Amino acid sequence: MNGGAMPTVAEGAQRLGLNRMQGAVVASLLGLLVAGFCLDLGLTWLALMWLGQALFVACAIWRIVLALASGKVETTPHEPLSWPRYTVLAALHDEADVVQQLASRLAAIDYPEEQLQGFLVLEAHDQATIDAAEAAERPSWLNVLIVPPGAPRTKPRALNHALQFATGDIVTIYDAEDEPDPLQLREAAARFVADPDLGCVQAPLRIRQHMGRERAPMFDRQFAFEYASLFEVTLPGMARLGLPFPLGGTSNHIRMDALRPLGGWDAYNVTEDADLGFRLWREGWRLGIIRRPTYETPPGELDIWLPQRTRWLKGYMQTLGVHTRSFDGLGPKGVLALAMTLGAALISAAAHATALGWLVSAVLIALVAGVSPATPVVALSVLFGGVASAWISCALGARRAGLTYGVKDMVSAPVYWSMLTLAFGHAAWRLISEPFVWDKTPHRREDRGEESASPTSAINGADAGRRAA
Numbered sequence: 240m241n242g243g244a245m246p247t248v249a250e251g252a253q254r255l256g257l258n259r260m261q262g263a264v265v266a267s268l269l270g271l272l273v274a275g276f277c278l279d280l281g282l283t284w285l286a287l288m289w290l291g292q293a294l295f296v297a298c299a300i301w302r303i304v305l306a307l308a309s310g311k312v313e314t315t316p317h318e319p320l321s322w323p324r325y326t327v328l329a330a331l332h333d334e335a336d337v338v339q340q341l342a343s344r345l346a347a348i349d350y351p352e353e354q355l356q357g358f359l360v361l362e363a364h365d366q367a368t369i370d371a372a373e374a375a376e377r378p379s380w381l382n383v384l385i386v387p388p389g390a391p392r393t394k395p396r397a398l399n400h401a402l403q404f405a406t407g408d409i410v411t412i413y414d415a416e417d418e419p420d421p422l423q424l425r426e427a428a429a430r431f432v433a434d435p436d437l438g439c440v441q442a443p444l445r446i447r448q449h450m451g452r453e454r455a456p457m458f459d460r461q462f463a464f465e466y467a468s469l470f471e472v473t474l475p476g477m478a479r480l481g482l483p484f485p486l487g488g489t490s491n492h493i494r495m496d497a498l499r500p501l502g503g504w505d506a507y508n509v510t511e512d513a514d515l516g517f518r519l520w521r522e523g524w525r526l527g528i529i530r531r532p533t534y535e536t537p538p539g540e541l542d543i544w545l546p547q548r549t550r551w552l553k554g555y556m557q558t559l560g561v562h563t564r565s566f567d568g569l570g571p572k573g574v575l576a577l578a579m580t581l582g583a584a585l586i587s588a589a590a591h592a593t594a595l596g597w598l599v600s601a602v603l604i605a606l607v608a609g610v611s612p613a614t615p616v617v618a619l620s621v622l623f624g625g626v627a628s629a630w631i632s633c634a635l636g637a638r639r640a641g642l643t644y645g646v647k648d649m650v651s652a653p654v655y656w657s658m659l660t661l662a663f664g665h666a667a668w669r670l671i672s673e674p675f676v677w678d679k680t681p682h683r684r685e686d687r688g689e690e691s692a693s694p695t696s697a698i699n700g701a702d703a704g705r706r707a708a
Contacts, residue, residue, distance in 0.1 A: 510554025
């Protein structure tokens with residue numbers, strides 16, 4: 240399969256700056272903007288306002304379309320006569336505290352052991368994690384693999400090293416804190432056997448409260464709803480419309496025949512998962528979703544959440560830059576998906592705090608002056624329409640993930656979204672100053688007493704074991 244000229248791994252995020260076409264587009268837009276402000280400041284500002292509102296409406300319509308499309312349930316294919324060989328990779332760094340927990344959770348995977356191969360992929364300098372991995376009780380198919388020193392020191396580079404030793408027909412990635420549904424591999428394998436054009440499937444990631452630390456209620460809940468909206472609504476909707484999408488960093492299952500010709504992951508992209516989804520599409524492969532989830536814990540407080548979100552947004556900038564160097568192989572569906580996922584995510588992150596600040600300041604000034612807020616009806620309608628579509632997506636995703644989404648969560652959502660503007664500013668600066676530095680998210684062992692793959696989420700403040708997965 241060949242989708243035409245496309246950025247290879249070597250030409251990916253490692254290449255900094257704009258190419259000739261991108262530079263010409265940016266220069267033209269800036270020139271048009273400067274000329275407009277010089278010729279007619281008021282008219283140009285009005286045009287920008289209308290453009291922003293049009294983009295807001297487009298995003299709202301997009302969310303509603305995906306919510307409707309995501310309701311279609313795909314049938315699970317029958318189990319194959321013979322199971323393909325599977326390689327499970329978990330790249331760990333500074334994770335000595337959670338190695339045994341992860342090994343125990345991977346041991347619970349229900350898949351023919353003779354068809355399983357797995358690696359805990361560790362950095363050579365990380366002796367504490369190496370010692371913990373060597374001492375951990377592991378299933379016979381799960382081995383320790385040491386990545387030699389080198390640059391960049393990123394997760395995708397470690398995965399590319401492990402790829403040299405992988406013998407599976409399918410490869411999947413898990414993170415240190417993951418607890419996959421034991422039957423997840425069987426569902427993914429059955430999908431691949433039934434559909435030879437399927438290059439990758441993404442499992443839903445579901446958030447439950449970390450049981451071994453103090454809670455950060457607003458951040459934890461909003462993070463869980465954000466994941467629910469993405470993995471229960473957006474990605475299923477895009478898959479069922481036949482669109483490519485950015486993969487999650489974990490629990491994506493990839494056909495090895497699709498991954499190897501690409502050279503693996505882009506070692507210089509800090510969201511190698513988002514990049515890979517579009518690279519697979521450009522080579523003619525389709526993407527899908529499966530139902531069996533993986534459970535994770537939220538990052539927690541701002542000092543942990545912010546670096547993680549900064550890395551994600553920086554990686555989105557990298558990925559958008561790579562895949563707009565040439566549109567060959569993307570096609571109309573690929574361009575639409577790229578714009579409405581990575582492009583919209585970046586624009587929204589940049590605009591959230593500004594929009595909220597505009598609304599709050601207009602109301603406060605009016606209250607102080609004792610007059611009605613002089614805000615345009617159309618602008619307010621567009622703003623609240625966009626917010627309402629986001630609430631609908633979160634509420635629908637929460638229901639599917641077994642979470643409760645209430646009025647208090649709706650009210651606090653704009654505050655959480657506004658924090659994305661802070662992360663956007665950090666990401667833009669880091670892209671310039673430290674483009675390839677990987678901001679590591681720390682993980683701590685969960686003390687839940689009894690390990691279970693059911694959605695035992697203290698985020699709901701109740702026993703989620705009563706809810707259906």
